[in-house]
Amino acid sequence: MSEDDTRTAVIIEDDPDVRSLLDEVFRAAGFRTVLAGTGLEGVAAVAAHEPIITTLDINLPGIDGFEAARRIRAVSATFIIMLSALGEESDVVLGLTSGADEYLVKPFRPRELRARIEALLRRPRNTRPVGTGPAGGGAGEPLRAASSAPESNASAEGQPMPARNPSATAAIPTIGTAGWHAHRDISLDPVTHTVLVAQREVELTPTEFDLLATLLESKRRVRSKEDLALVLRGEAFGSASYVGEPDKRAIEAHMANLRRKIGDSTAEPRYIETVRGVGYRLTAHTDGAPAQS
Template sequence: MPRTILVADDDPHIRQLLVFALAKAGLDAIEAEDGEAALAAVTSHAPDLIVLDINMPRMDGIEVCRRLRAGGDLPILFLSSRDDEIDRILGIELGADDYVVKPFSPREVVARVMAILRRVGSRPPDVAAAAGPLQHGRLTLDPDGWQASWAGEAVPLTVTEFGILRTLAAMPSKVFSRDAIIDRLHGPGFAITDRTIDSHIRNLRGKFARIGAEDVIETRAGIGYRLGTCGAG
């Protein structure tokens, strides 16, 4: 069955371009012209991913994302009119999976949509051979159920956040550069900035810090990230 993508943008020209590009890629696409219509479409059509513009009338993309995250983990690709909004849309509690800055190529949007869908439906190579849940200290990751928990308490994560944490947990002694993390999430050569990874890491740390877990991810200055002690030492 084709995946269904919801395109939420108040510009009908942008919606038309993206719907056409997604259809060429073999995906079904539906449209919403504002935030309220987007939430209604999620309820009525249960899309597999939403391409969500930030600046929309009636309800902006930020509020739509907050409401969606309060009720589930639908993958979200933000459309942003300014590159400097990346920390705002990824670095706080919103949990977007990726973003594209306007003006953009429809092919780039489709590529990022496909990458997110692949992450939802498959596991990174480093983890594929792992049998059952991954456990390190108080951290437990269930790759089959896409569930993370700390000392038995569930921690809701986005697709990208779970993918990053799972990559680190598969090889807990290895320090991963940002490029290496990107390669495992998207495949070699995928165009994404280091700032995006840093924003996801901050978001991950914030979610675990709220339940008292301060040592989930360790930073190695000038190199990258690795899994922390996770309460084990």
């Protein structure tokens, strides 16, 4: 993949004025842009161009942004920034649960969007899609472009699969195995972006992966919502950057989705416990042995 390809952004927006503004912001940030006016065109554009970042409106013709995000997540690990006039907490939570990494409420400030873009670029990118599967046709059909080709400044030309067969997965690495982080029967490799739970591979979004990696690296040290928000921005713990309530709610939504995927419970946590009023940390023991620090 060429350097130009790694700097591609897909913009999925049906309002021409907003689409033009987004195009200007991304071009100023050094991106090649591909523009789409509907959800189906956008999903097809993501599959064709493999962008590093995708912006996604919610109120789109045809499929809405929530469904588009789910289909994109089935075929791509692109960072998704959801942009919408819907600013209720339930909308934000649904957007993040659908697979978005960021959620900005319209009208947004171009400088804030640019800052979010730069923060995403500082994060390591998982180049594997979160899952594979149909995004347009029936079961088993490959992704097909919409009949109306997406508007593009370049030439524009489902459902996630279940966890892989455990018999095809290597044995769980233990704490101390080179490169891997582990706790109980969950382990993570930051190089290959692989997460195993009880010898089964679990597919996480880039944001969920980064949250889990941070907690595994921190072990029993509590990480506040502010800490985790800074990690997602690519900033150091203790940074003076402002973390607002929307950022904290976003962390809560991502954490709930992460727990659901790894089979954890807030009532009886096996992997991640909530320290009320403070943040999150790993549970105290690893299958009968004291947690290693």
